[in-house]
Amino acid sequence: MKTHTFLSRVVVNGLFISCLALWSPQPWADQNDPQLDRLFSALLGADDLAHGSRITEEIWQRWRQVDDPAIEDLLASGIAAMNAHDLGLALDSFHQVIEKAPEFAEGWNKRATVYYLIGDYNHSIQDIRQTLLLEPRHFGAMAGFAWILLNQRDFGMAEHVLRKALSVNPFLVDVRRQLRWITDRSG
Numbered sequence: 001m002k003t004h005t006f007l008s009r010v011v012v013n014g015l016f017i018s019c020l021a022l023w024s025p026q027p028w029a030d031q032n033d034p035q036l037d038r039l040f041s042a043l044l045g046a047d048d049l050a051h052g053s054r055i056t057e058e059i060w061q062r063w064r065q066v067d068d069p070a071i072e073d074l075l076a077s078g079i080a081a082m083n084a085h086d087l088g089l090a091l092d093s094f095h096q097v098i099e100k101a102p103e104f105a106e107g108w109n110k111r112a113t114v115y116y117l118i119g120d121y122n123h124s125i126q127d128i129r130q131t132l133l134l135e136p137r138h139f140g141a142m143a144g145f146a147w148i149l150l151n152q153r154d155f156g157m158a159e160h161v162l163r164k165a166l167s168v169n170p171f172l173v174d175v176r177r178q179l180r181w182i183t184d185r186s187g
Helices: 002-022 035-045 049-064 069-083 087-100 105-117 121-134 139-151 155-168 173-185
Strands: none
Touching (some): 035 049, 069 105, 087 105, 105 121, 121 139, 139 173
């Protein structure tokens, strides 16, 4: 069991480090929405939580936008199923989104979330990696990866990932809270 845990951590850390190596400050979005660049710049320049939260929500809205009505319906169905705790239906919906639109980062991110919720961290990490390859600024995927690391008690790597997420979006209250918990824990 200890060997499995060790190997899981090696795989997790290796996958994430490879994503971080690909991360660069040059902005681009999987949906190619030209407003995302402006929004991320505004996010870093926001001066209070209310303003930062409004920009964060607008980024999430743009990440969820897709030009294909069939994919949009599948995404909405998956989100509704996830909110209703029907994780099997949610997983199926997001799988279909990915099949039909493999370049749509939010499909990967949503499926990663469902995998996380059912405790399938290996598949969640794979989908997080793909999300970050498509949208390197995806602070939600980074936060999800940090939660997996916290569950695996890899506090050092979790701290690194949380700091990376905050460098992209300094208004992530839960991320900041988790980072404070890690730093308080380590003394």
